[in-house]
Amino acid sequence: MAAVLAGCGLTSGSDHVTLHLVAADYGDSAANSSEKYWDAIVTAYEKQHPDVTVEVTVYSWNDVDAKVKERVAAGDPPDLAQIGAYADYVAADQLYKAGELLSIPVQADFVSQLADAGKVRGVQYGMPFASSTRLLFYNKTLFAKAGLTPPTTWEELAADAAALKQNGVKYPYALPLGPEEAQAETLQWLLSGNGGYNQNVSSYSIDSTENVDTFGWLKNELVGKGLTGPVAPGELNRADAFAAFTDGEVGMLNGHPSLMKAAAKKGVKFGMVPMPGLDGPAKISMGVADWMMAFRKNGHARQAGDFLNFVYSKENVLAFSREYDLLPVTNSASQVMSTAEEDADLRPFLKELALSETYPVGRTSWAQVSAEIKKEIGRAVTPNGSPATVLGDLQETASRAENEAGE
Structure with missing residues (x-):
């Protein structure tokens, strides 16, 4: 029974679980490396969850997708990956559905265009993590x-x-x-x-x-x-x-x-x-998103989902967006940014996000x-x-x- 439970991520005896996250670096120097962002997130989370350790490895955007691909090919996928695309892993039946991980309020909080872009055949697998418009x-x-x-x-x-x-x-x-x-x-x-x-x-x-x-x-x-x-x-x-x-x-x-x-x-x-259009400002803007996904192999759905619920809190989404001049992927954080004085520079982009269309990433x-x-x-x-x-x-x-x- 212990072996069976361990395969599901719910270990018997010792309930301690280690989650592995591979993430992209949004910083342009050591001073604002994404490692610092994740260190703060993980420290706060582990303080509340002593039974979970989260190990984060950050790579540059030049390398991160390839690094995850290598790990998956070697049969050692991370529990979580925050990278540029998810559809290949859905096609190979390797990812959890978002609904298997997130609480209903958290999943419902995603900006609708971005949530839709994370769907394959109507089911969401890709969880938007960062977004931007032009x-x-x-x-x-x-x-x-x-x-x-x-x-x-x-x-x-x-x-x-x-x-x-x-x-x-x-x-x-x-x-x-x-x-x-x-x-x-x-x-x-x-x-x-x-x-x-x-x-x-x-x-x-x-x-x-x-x-x-x-x-x-x-x-x-x-x-x-x-x-x-x-x-x-x-x-x-x-x-x-x-x-x-x-x-x-x-x-x-x-x-x-x-x-x-x-x-x-x-x-x-x-x-x-x-963006100018044929006879006035363009009616639709281009939106882009980067993605969070969770691999099924290690069976840590409960712990990965709980950690993601924390990551996608309004405060954490705002902190990330403000640090890297990106747009929030949740409605709750977007509402704050739409009125907060410190976010005035990003507001024009936020307005365009509501009218945006993303790449066909699904x-x-x-x-x-x-x-x-x-x-x-x-x-x-x-x-x-x-x-x-x-x-x-x-x-x-x-x-x-x-x-x-x-x-």
Whole structure:
């Protein structure tokens, strides 16, 4: 009986359980490493739960997904993993459902769009841990010199970019379609053109008329007119575009909350507005989330769930969001942030989160599709590139990946 109970995580005799968590590092220095955040969480939790030890290993975002994958392949998954994607592990039947772990109030507290993004076939496995949206950042100094106001439509954005170019701005609009994060910039533009990756809920729609029209506009009205700077969009990575913005060389670009601190540190005066759309501000913004998941192999559902209920308390979610300039994944923390004076800078992003759409992360095929978008989408806006051809090729890749995954 003791052996059977031990396999369920409810050990007989000694009730002590050790939970292993692998987590990503959101810090940019030793001073704000995620290790410090988790140390504080674990210390507070273990004080109340002497029968549980939580061991946390933190890796950089460059390594964390691969480290978890290695452990799973070796038959030694952690109890909990806080990483970038969960769908592969659902497909392999390795994860607990969120409902098997969390209390009903905690599960119900997730922001609805993010909870939905954590579902596969209507069942939630991925628990959102951090979220973010994008706004159009603009350099106030450069705009003032050119006598401009921030754009609300694509037409105004192109006109502002032309005026900035006339004034000698190096990157009137920075369009990072390089391999680092092209899938993000792409989705932001597709949504603003009333398209997206999944206009049909049941399948990909990458080569839709709306999407082809969006990239046709980008190619002809921005890139073709020399309004995106000296580096070809397909070779410009997001980190380089952000660095150019903080150096005062960019008029406009899409940015997430962390850009605020980086720009302010360099003395760049900036404003932020919703992404322009065809005939006014875009109705839907791009949202992104990172995920918490729990592996079933060690059988620690009760202890893992109890720890997660603690992690997702309003106070802990707020502390994490404020430390790393990210958006809360729960409604209770979002409500606090929507009125607290100290969170005023994040409020515009929080407003966009309510109108956001995330990547199709619940699809096992998404990892392959995303990788192909990063590799190929820049060709759509080259002088000899064809948006219809490139998006058509990506759609073929997506359909093939979808079929292979049995989705």
